[in-house]
Amino acid sequence: MVKICCLGAGYVGGPTMAVIAYKCPEIEVVVVDISTARIDAWNSDRLPIYEPGLDDVVEGCRGRNLFFSTDIEKHVADSDIIFVSVNTPTKTRGLGAGKAADLTYWESAARMIADVSKSDKIVVEKSTVPVKTAEAIEKILTHNSKGVNFQILSNPEFLAEGTAIADLFSPDRVLIGGRETVEGRKAVETLKSVYANWVPEDRIITTNLWSAELSKLAANAFLAQRISSVNAMSALCEATGANISEVAYAVGKDSRIGSKFLNASVGFGGSCFQKDILNLIYICECNGLTEVSDYWKQVIKINDYQKSRFVNRIVSSMFNTVSGKKIAVLGFAFKKDTGDTRETPAIDVCKGLIGDRAQINIYDPQVTEDQIQRDLAMNKFDWDHPLHLQPMSPTAVKQVRVCWDVYEATKDAHGVCILTEWDEFKKLDFQKIYNNMQKPAFVFDGRNVVDAEKLRKIGFIVYMIGKPLDAWLKDIPAVV
Ligand SMILES: NC(=O)C1=CN([C@@H]2O[C@H](COP(=O)(O)OP(=O)(O)OC[C@H]3O[C@@H](n4cnc5c(N)ncnc54)[C@H](O)[C@@H]3O)[C@@H](O)[C@H]2O)C=CC1
Numbered sequence: 484m485v486k487i488c489c490l491g492a493g494y495v496g497g498p499t500m501a502v503i504a505y506k507c508p509e510i511e512v513v514v515v516d517i518s519t520a521r522i523d524a525w526n527s528d529r530l531p532i533y534e535p536g537l538d539d540v541v542e543g544c545r546g547r548n549l550f551f552s553t554d555i556e557k558h559v560a561d562s563d564i565i566f567v568s569v570n571t572p573t574k575t576r577g578l579g580a581g582k583a584a585d586l587t588y589w590e591s592a593a594r595m596i597a598d599v600s601k602s603d604k605i606v607v608e609k610s611t612v613p614v615k616t617a618e619a620i621e622k623i624l625t626h627n628s629k630g631v632n633f634q635i636l637s638n639p640e641f642l643a644e645g646t647a648i649a650d651l652f653s654p655d656r657v658l659i660g661g662r663e664t665v666e667g668r669k670a671v672e673t674l675k676s677v678y679a680n681w682v683p684e685d686r687i688i689t690t691n692l693w694s695a696e697l698s699k700l701a702a703n704a705f706l707a708q709r710i711s712s713v714n715a716m717s718a719l720c721e722a723t724g725a726n727i728s729e730v731a732y733a734v735g736k737d738s739r740i741g742s743k744f745l746n747a748s749v750g751f752g753g754s755c756f757q758k759d760i761l762n763l764i765y766i767c768e769c770n771g772l773t774e775v776s777d778y779w780k781q782v783i784k785i786n787d788y789q790k791s792r793f794v795n796r797i798v799s800s801m802f803n804t805v806s807g808k809k810i811a812v813l814g815f816a817f818k819k820d821t822g823d824t825r826e827t828p829a830i831d832v833c834k835g836l837i838g839d840r841a842q843i844n845i846y847d848p849q850v851t852e853d854q855i856q857r858d859l860a861m862n863k864f865d866w867d868h869p870l871h872l873q874p875m876s877p878t879a880v881k882q883v884r885v886c887w888d889v890y891e892a893t894k895d896a897h898g899v900c901i902l903t904e905w906d907e908f909k910k911l912d913f914q915k916i917y918n919n920m921q922k923p924a925f926v927f928d929g930r931n932v933v934d935a936e937k938l939r940k941i942g943f944i945v946y947m948i949g950k951p952l953d954a955w956l957k958d959i960p961a962v963v
């Protein structure tokens with residue numbers, strides 16, 4: 484029986500390994516982590532992450548051929564294939580701070596693998612890493628190997644949160660990069676045979692190591708670039724009376740462009756887009772490619788612009804100040820169907836409003852009060868380290884109240900801000916919300932989910948991203 488061990492029981496390691504175990508009953512899969520709390524949660528009825536469909540998959544194979552453990556060294560020593568799916572945060576100090584990937588967790592994982600291995604292993608990069616990382620990892624492994632042979636593969640993950648199980652069951656492609664040697668090709672074939680249990684062969688792409696590593700950074704950069712492109716157009720729509728939904732639809736109908744991933748928003752969030760583009764920018768700079776790094780920098784600049792533009796719209800519409808005003812924030816997660824708040828645009832929007840001394844009531848169906856308070860108090864990039872290594876209980880932000888009901892959050896509010904596109908926000912009783920709000924009552928929809936005409940009939944002043952502006956907003960400059 485082939486045995487797989489995965490280091491890192493996070494958003495990628497957990498679901499990915501659960502699906503491998505589910506689809507390959509003859510393979511034993513053990514997911515290990517340095518965080519005892521995370522492993523305990525994976526072994527409980529309340530999994531550590533919210534992901535539609537995940538509970539059923541875990542239930543289908545946990546205890547059969549899927550195990551979660553903190554006994555890292557034992558399971559690494561016993562395995563044939565070791566996936567490494569640990570954090571690769573943005574460095575906050577030293578060389579490349581603010582851009583380069585911090586490979587501390589990866590390096591310590593590689594040293595441990597070399598230390599405890601007594602039989603040959605295939606080591607798989609599952610984390611997103613800078614191109615050429617495999618070379619460094621290979622050196623660490625071989626210089627400490629005690630005669631054991633290691634083959635390193637790059638197998639980046641393309642799942643998106645909220646749709647992880649569907650993405651893993653039916654991926655657009657699986658990408659495997661390896662050394663172009665006899666042993667390298669054999670290792671690629673071994674990993675390919677795991678995925679071939681459920682992924683059609685023509686969707687399994689094999690490349691050299693560097694192409695696989697770079698393709699992951701490139702894919703995330705292209706995806707984020709689409710959002711910044713449509714968001715840049717949304718600002719122009721507001722200035723001209725064009726409608727971003729109509730523009731995106733017309734543009735996306737061109738089959739060379741395609742209709743997906745063209746939803747204008749308050750900005751992209753999530754743990755990877757910004758981190759991976761910063762990483763790409765740093766690699767370009769290190770290779771002397773200034774024009775290329777400048778090009779990708781702009782994707783992040785537009786994203787930051789979109790978030791501050793949104794805050795400016797709120798403040799300028801509400802008589803140029805939100806000081807002491809109550810704003811209801813609906814949605815805090817970085818997208819619907821996840822409880823993940825890493826790099827969520829809600830953090831920047833809330834911080835902007837708090838900076839102007841607003842009182843904020845936040846409601847999100849999946850995010851806890853503790854998480855929201857931590858996010859609003861934490862320094863940039865601290866969120867991307869293992870939970871038990873993050874700064875302890877920061878002081879709660881007093882201007883923030885977390886509510887468990889939309890109607891409670893919006894009661895007596897001057898404005899409502901929608902920051903995540905949760906389906907339930909499309910079905911709210913806006914008449915009831917309006918009746919209980921201060922007047923004039925504002926809705927700022929950062930995800931274009933509400934029916935603006937219906938809300939205007941009720942009496943709301945409505946701002947939507949990239950849509951023709953209400954008369955109220957037209958006369959107010961977009962930037963305070
Ligand atoms: N979140 C996502 O949707 C995607 C993330 N990725 C990449 O996958 C990697 C992991 O991301 P997430 O799963 O989101 O992070 P995460 O923070 O949810 O999980 C990482 C886990 O690794 C553990 N860990 C750290 N060092 C360890 C070690 N030496 N041994 C054992 N466990 C260790 C941490 O305790 C943590 O539980 C990152 O490189 C990320 O860029 C790639 C595709 C999608």
Ligand SMILES: O=C(O)[C@H]1O[C@H](OP(=O)(O)OP(=O)(O)OC[C@H]2O[C@@H](n3ccc(=O)[nH]c3=O)[C@H](O)[C@@H]2O)[C@H](O)[C@@H](O)[C@@H]1O
Pocket residue numbers: 611640641642643644645703706710743744745746747748749750751752753754755756817818
């Ligand atoms: O490397 C990663 O971590 C992953 O990053 C993204 O997945 P994820 O961040 O989970 O979610 P997305 O659906 O890509 O959304 C990212 C952000 O962009 C925003 N978005 C997305 C699409 C769109 O049209 N408009 C828009 O504003 C979302 O609301 C969200 O804030 C990629 O889609 C995955 O392929 C990749 O594996």
